[in-house]
Amino acid sequence: MLQFKNYARPDTVEEAYELVRKGRMNRIMGGGVWLRLQDRRISTVIDLSSCGLDKIEETEDAFVIGSMVTLRQLECHQAFNDATCHVFERAVRDIVGTQMRNLATVGGSVFGRFGFSDVLTALLALDTEVELVGAGTVSLATFAQMGYERDVLAHVIVHKHDYRASFQVVRRSATDFPVLNVCAAEWDGWHVAVGARPTRARLVEGAALGLPATFTAEELAAACERLAQLPFSGNMRGSERYRRHLARELGRRAICQTAGLEPPSPDPVAPAPRTVCAHTLETPDQASEGGDPACS
Known part of the structure; x- marks a missing residue:
C-alpha cells in the first residue's frame, strides 16, 4: 500500500526542486499510475499540477512538451505526430487503454525510464532532449543511462528535422x-x-x-x-x-x-467473429467427424 505523510503542490518547478532536495524520501508525483502500485512510505509527495507543465508548445525548431502533458494529449497532437511520422502515436496506442493514457504523463514515463517503456524507445530515436531543473538540459540518450538523481524534469524537447x-x-x-x-x-x-x-x-x-x-x-x-x-x-x-x-x-x-x-505495417484488426452453428450436433457420426459440415 502506498502511504505518504505530506502532500505539497508548489506553484513553480523551482519550488518543487527545493522540496525534492529537502528530504531523501520526498518524491515527485507525475500521473501516479505506477507510483500508486508500490508498497512504500513517502515523506512528502510533490504534485506538479500547478506548475504550468501541462502544455505542448511548438516553436520554429522544436516541440516543447511539459512534463505533466498526458500520453493521450501527445498521442492526439496532430502537428507533433505529423512531424515525427506518428511513431509516438503508434508506440502508445496499445498502452492499456484511453483512460490510463489520460492519466499517465510524458514526464513520468520518461523520468521513470522503465524497461518496458514504449514512450522512451519512441522518443530516443528522435532528436530529443530533457530539461532538468538541477542538471540542466541533456540529450535523452544521455539521460536514459543516468542514475535516478533527485531532480525535477520540466520539459521534453523534440527538435524538428525532416524525419523518416x-x-x-x-x-x-x-x-x-x-x-x-x-x-x-x-x-x-x-x-x-x-x-x-x-x-x-x-x-x-x-x-x-x-x-x-x-x-x-x-x-x-x-x-x-x-x-x-x-x-x-x-x-x-x-x-x-x-x-x-x-x-x-x-x-x-x-x-x-x-x-x-x-x-508500413498494417494497423491491428479485430479478429473475425466466431462462427456459430445454426443447430447442434444430432448424430454420433457428425461428432466423430468434427462437427456439423455446415459450420465453417
Whole structure:
C-alpha cells in the first residue's frame, strides 16, 4: 500500500526542486499510475499540477512538451505526430487503454525510464532532449543511462528535422507490456532504439550502428546483427534468445519501412467473429467427424 505523510503542490518547478532536495524520501508525483502500485512510505509527495507543465508548445525548431502533458494529449497532437511520422502515436496506442493514457504523463514515463517503456524507445530515436531543473538540459540518450538523481524534469524537447521513422513492437497480447520494441529514425544519419530488453531502452547510432544512408542488404544485415548484440535477458514474456531474434527482425523491418523499402505495417484488426452453428450436433457420426459440415 502506498502511504505518504505530506502532500505539497508548489506553484513553480523551482519550488518543487527545493522540496525534492529537502528530504531523501520526498518524491515527485507525475500521473501516479505506477507510483500508486508500490508498497512504500513517502515523506512528502510533490504534485506538479500547478506548475504550468501541462502544455505542448511548438516553436520554429522544436516541440516543447511539459512534463505533466498526458500520453493521450501527445498521442492526439496532430502537428507533433505529423512531424515525427506518428511513431509516438503508434508506440502508445496499445498502452492499456484511453483512460490510463489520460492519466499517465510524458514526464513520468520518461523520468521513470522503465524497461518496458514504449514512450522512451519512441522518443530516443528522435532528436530529443530533457530539461532538468538541477542538471540542466541533456540529450535523452544521455539521460536514459543516468542514475535516478533527485531532480525535477520540466520539459521534453523534440527538435524538428525532416524525419523518416518507424516504430515496431511485439506483444503477447493487446495492451500487454512489450516483449521487445524498436524505433528507427533517419535524420542526420540512422538512429535505432531498442527497448524492453527487458531493461531500459538503448540507442544505437553512428559508427556503433554502421549503417550508411544508402545501404546494401549485407550492410543492413550487419547493422541488425549489431542490434542483436546489445545486452538482453529473459523474463516471463520472452527468453534472451527470442529477444535477440526480435531485435534483428524488428530492426530490419523498422529500418526498411523507414527507408521506403517495405510498406508500413498494417494497423491491428479485430479478429473475425466466431462462427456459430445454426443447430447442434444430432448424430454420433457428425461428432466423430468434427462437427456439423455446415459450420465453417
